[in-house]
Amino acid sequence: MALLEVQNLGISFGGLRAVDDFHLQVEKGQLYGLIGPNGAGKTTVFNLLTGVYKPGEGIIKLDGEDITGRSNIEINRAGIARTFQNIRLFKDQSVLDNVKIGLHNRFHYSTFEGIFRLPRYRKIEKEMDERAMELLEVFELEKEKDYLASNLPYGKQRKLEIARALATDPKLLLLDEPAAGMNPNETHELMDTIRFIREKFHMTILLIEHDMKLVSGICEELTVLNFGSILCEGETDKVLQDPEVIKAYLGE
């Protein structure tokens, strides 16, 4: 059974059909790419998957569980975490606290215990610190843990956002243009990081990307969107050689 199964997904904004008859099947442990020209509806698909928008029609199943129409908080708890195209960090908080906020629903103590610093508060805060530091070490951010998130260089902000998403312990990780604004070196490093995440956390990853080198380098399968509907899908090499896809990207 596929981890993520999407059938007949669609949404309209007024008269605009943003996504139409979209389907997708991502197997456990797969690295799946979603590509397409600007305005094709890729981020809209992400917003539908994560519950930011309610789908007009269609079914979304995560690990066999129907999550269609649930709120983004419930969907996060069900196991989908995401990053954003324009980075959305908690800017005025430290790098460590950003990850600890990601751990919010994994560790619990009451407000009362927090205010009066009861033993449980100390114990669980310690566990949270340890877990957060583990994640920061994966992304080589442990030296910057006390920095404000907004003071990190761009590439590290991207990494921190991924670390925060992973902190919610998801089954499926959605990356929205992770390489946007990166130079070739940083992109290369990012590819290694993404591969590493998949190995280490046995993570299933669905990503949107424009950088073809990254897409062809790490994605096993692709779906190409154009004007809200699927143009082509299948194995990466075949899809990228498809004349329709080349036409959509480069024109005739």
Added chain:
Amino acid sequence: MKKIKLSRQSRSDLITYGIILLLSLVLFFVGQSSYQLKGLLVPVCAQIILAVSLNLTVGILGELSLGHAGFMCIGTFVGASFSIYMEQFIHIPALRFFLALLVGALSAGIMGFLIGLPVLRLKGDYLAIVTLAFGEIIKNLINMVYLGYDGNGLHFSMNDTASLGLAEDGVVIIKGPQGVTGTPADSNFGIGVLLVLLTVFIVLNLVHSRDGRAIMAIRDNEIAAESVGIHITKYKLMAFTISAALAGLAGSFYAHNYNNIKASTNNFGYNMSIMILVFVVLGGIGSIRGSVIAATVLYMLPEILRFMSQYRMLVYAIVLIVMMLFTWSPKAQAWKAVQLARCKKKLQPLTDKFRKKSSDELKKEGE
């Protein structure tokens, strides 16, 4: 590494508590100089609590609220009524006062929750306007309340004293626009300082806890906060309710300083709410320490400057402007950073010595 981070956080908190103790010592001696100044000692504590609690909404949650005086008003009247009514049952003043503070805080907290439920859907200016309105509504409603008691228990009316239908031995507690009369004078400066410390303790510890991080995550980026599964409404309400409850605590404490207190525009009007906001903004939004200092200085100043007679408000205005520049101008911030670094450099030999000493001691213990 982790220990350093923890100790830095608690060191900053310790400095805040230290500043509060120092300020209260200064206030105590200032209070000895004249009768008028002594009379301000209890209200100034209430003002500090109000400023710190409003900072929880404005600085930590990041939402503008202009109705803070309304919550204080609830605390004042509920706390005072409780004390007057309970005087016949509870004969230990300390216990009665403690319960009155608790009841005042609880009632304001419940009101904050009820108002916050619909109102916190709004943002920014809209929220500010609605909270302003609720503050005024609370004040005006309390102006219509008549409350009294006799052998049969409590009597309540919205019309006048006569319609309370009290027996001959009955006592009127709240008399509409004439306010509440006969509150026992339980408040004093010492309790005030304790309550300020308690308030700062609650707010600082909340900020450093799981809930506090969630609240600040909402302030920094609501969409991202939702994407990691943080319940926006829950944490907004939590911050707003705690903020209101602390304002109620301040109100109840304030009430027990006066025999008679009215829900007048001076006491609980929107000017008061804005005054508290001025403390918060000039002290630095989000800075608890700043709120404490700003509330103290700005509340005491008009009285301290009384010897300047007609130039008093002029100097007050200048202090306001200087404070604003000092807190917010980039140049002043850079200057502060440089001064702080210089201070640290000067203290470096001292701290080194201290560190060496303690590490030596550790070594000795190890041996």
